[in-house]
Each structure stands twice: as structure tokens, then as C-alpha cells.
Amino acid sequence: MMQRLRNSAVHHGFGAAAVARVAPVVPIDEAPLGPPKVRLEGITQRYQNGSKTPLTAIENINLEIHAGEFLCIVGPSGCGKSTLLHMIAGLMRPSEGEVWIDERRVENTGTDRILIFQELGLFPWLTVAENVEFGMRHGMGLNKQERRARVAQYLKLVHLGQFADSYIHQLSGGMRQRVALARALATEPDVLLMDEPFAALDAQTRDLLHDELERIWAETGRTIIFVTHNVREAVRLGDRVVVLTFRPGRVKREFNVDLPRPRSLEDPEVALTARDILDDLREEIDKSLEVEYAK
Ligand code: ADP
Numbered sequence: 635m636m637q638r639l640r641n642s643a644v645h646h647g648f649g650a651a652a653v654a655r656v657a658p659v660v661p662i663d664e665a666p667l668g669p670p671k672v673r674l675e676g677i678t679q680r681y682q683n684g685s686k687t688p689l690t691a692i693e694n695i696n697l698e699i700h701a702g703e704f705l706c707i708v709g710p711s712g713c714g715k716s717t718l719l720h721m722i723a724g725l726m727r728p729s730e731g732e733v734w735i736d737e738r739r740v741e742n743t744g745t746d747r748i749l750i751f752q753e754l755g756l757f758p759w760l761t762v763a764e765n766v767e768f769g770m771r772h773g774m775g776l777n778k779q780e781r782r783a784r785v786a787q788y789l790k791l792v793h794l795g796q797f798a799d800s801y802i803h804q805l806s807g808g809m810r811q812r813v814a815l816a817r818a819l820a821t822e823p824d825v826l827l828m829d830e831p832f833a834a835l836d837a838q839t840r841d842l843l844h845d846e847l848e849r850i851w852a853e854t855g856r857t858i859i860f861v862t863h864n865v866r867e868a869v870r871l872g873d874r875v876v877v878l879t880f881r882p883g884r885v886k887r888e889f890n891v892d893l894p895r896p897r898s899l900e901d902p903e904v905a906l907t908a909r910d911i912l913d914d915l916r917e918e919i920d921k922s923l924e925v926e927y928a929k
Contacts, residue, residue, distance in 0.1 A: 669737065670698035671857045672722060672825060676731035678882075679717050691717045693882035695731070701824070704851055704858045706868035708915060709878030710922040715861040716751075718883070719827045722859065723749040735825065745773060748821055751829040754814040756802045762813050763789065763798040769817040788816040791850060808839035812846065819854065828860040832867070841899060844870055848896055865915060866908040870899050877914050880921040887914050 677695040680688040692714035699705050709715050720726050721733055724743040733740040735747065748769075756765050766785045770776055776784070789795050792812040802810060811831060818826060832840045848871065851858055862868050868875045875889045889911055893903050 670734075671701040671703070671736065672699040672859070673697070673734040673737075674718075674722070674731070675734065677718065677721060677728045677733065678730040679714065679721070679726075680729045690882040692878075693884050695883070695885055697876065697885065699857060699859060701857055702855050704860065704871055704873045706860045706862060706872030706875045707878060708862055708865055708868045708875060708911070709883055710880050710915070710919045711863060712922060713878045713880050713918065714883030715863075715878065716829055719749060719829050719859065719861055722825070723747055723827055725749070745821055746823055747825045747827060748818045748823040749827040749829065750814055750818050750831050752831060752833055754810055756810060756813055756817075758802050761799050761801060762794060762805070765802070765813055766817045766820050769821050774821065784820045784822075785816075788820040791819065791853070792816045792846065806839070807835050808843055811835065811839075811843055815847070815850070819850065819856075823856070825857045825859065828858065830862055831860075833862070833864070840867075844899070845896060847871065852895075865911045866899050866904060869893075869904050869908045869911065870897050875911055877911060878918070880918040880925070886918065887911075 674695050674697040678693050679691045681691055683689050695718065697705075707715055707718065717726075721728050722735075722740070724733075724740045724747065727741075735744070757768065760768060763782075763785050766788060767781050770781045770784060785798070786795070789798055792815055794809065794812055794816065797805065797809065802813070805813065814831075832843055835843065844867070847858075850856075858871075860868070860871060865875070869891055872891055875891060877886045877888070878884065879886045889907070891907060893901070893907065897904055
């Protein structure tokens, strides 16, 4: 039997250099976690913003994410969640600290990681299949036939096999999200970085996509780092939820979520766990609102 870890949380001493890990309470018959897939070591990011004092967006973030883990990061708007994902993606280098994937330092973008965000970047002049294929065109060394096989495989995985020849404008918002997911998965990255991907969807579509993402994650064994400001969504999806402070974004607390899967947003236990996390987050949201209103 899986030992219950619901809401086991760890406070982080700000400025402490120690790596942020939830205290493991692993039953004897559980396989131990392997080495981290992703390691964030003392990540700080300052933006110049044209003023004398740079804006410290995130400060001294230390985190380890294990292979196959579904990690959710929550925090108020402007706490540096997107900045953090961009760094893991290798789209920008931190002012201080290092990102490691499989114990290799991230210097650049790589095919082992992919970032999916709310603005999906799908091309309206290409069909669904062509959009999915487009992501595999460069740097993967796949010929046309191999790319086509992967397109078919991943469209099937997201249940869009029937829509291969449709154009993006012919699809609903949820279907477009699934195209973006298929395009990302078809490059077979180890790590999926998701930046509020479902924020603009209606509740019903979002529920379906939660189910779909959870199934795909379980089937493919990918490591997922999922950013959201929606705590319920984080508890619905994550093995672990990390709460960031308002600017500068630091790790405030981590929660292990050991509720049985598949979960639903409506599960009373999901709601209860979310409420605990929300208490922590609310303090940070209040700080962000004070700053906003002071402007
Ligand atoms: P979140 O994703 O949590 O909303 P972001 O990472 O987008 O936060 O931004 C964190 C802070 O850094 C914000 O105050 C934002 O205005 C600032 N910021 C983000 N990107 C840049 C940039 N390229 N140049 C200057 N400031 C930035």
C-alpha cells in the first residue's frame, strides 16, 4: 500500500542554499527515486527594466524534479513562474545559478525539453498533421516517413486521428490544445514544460484536458513541470506542488499530493488539499495586490 503523504510540507528558509526536497517518507516496498532529471541550483534572475535598481524576479530557487514526476508550480502573477520555465527550456540564462538536466548543465535549448504555453503558436495555414510535423522538421534527423509515422502516433494519442487534414480554425479551443500537445510530444522530449496551458479554456474543456494530460503522462512517463496560478488544478494534476512567494519568487513551501489517480477537480480531498495550499498562496497574492494598488 502506498503510504499517505497528503500535505506533508516543507518550509524553506529563504536564502538557504540547501536543495529544496520534500522529506521523503518512502515505504520499504516503494522503489527509491532515481537521480534528479532536472536540478535548479541557486537560480536568481534580475531584469534591468531601464531603472537604476534591477528587478529581482526570482531569487535563489533550489529544486530537484525526478524523472516521471508531475511537478506543479503555483504563485501569484508576476512571481517569476514563466521566467523559471524559460530558464529550464534554455531560452534564457539565469543571472545566478545553474539548471541541470540529467546532470548536464543547460546552456541552450535542446530537444530533451519543450515548452508549451497558452498562446499555442499553431500555424493557421497548415493542417493539423502539418502542424504536428513542423515541430520535428529541425535538428531531429527524422526523414519524412518517420515524421509521418510519429504524426499518426501522436495524433492518435490525443484522440485527433480523424482531424489530421483539418485546419486550426476548424477546431475548438480544447482540440487546438491537443494539437499543441501532440506537436510537443512528437518531438519525444523527456521534459514537458507547461506554462498555464489551460488558463483560457472553459471549465468543461479544461476538465477533459486534465484527464487527457494525466493519461498521456502515465502512458509516456514524461517528466512534467506545470505552471499555474490555479491551486485546484495543481492538486488535480501534481505529484508535488511548489508554492512561490511574490517577487522575488522564492520557494515558500512544497506539498506532496498523494491522492489516488485519476483525480477530479470536484474530489472533496482535492478541494481540501487545495484549501491548505491556498492559505499559503493567499498571503503572497495579497502582497502582489498591495504592489499593484500602490502603482
Ligand atoms: P509570472 O509568470 O509568475 O507571472 P514572469 O516570469 O512573467 O512572472 O515575470 C516576473 C517578473 O519579471 C514580472 O515583474 C515581470 O514584469 C518581469 N519580467 C519578466 N520578463 C521580463 C523581461 N524580459 N524584461 C524585464 N522584466 C521582465
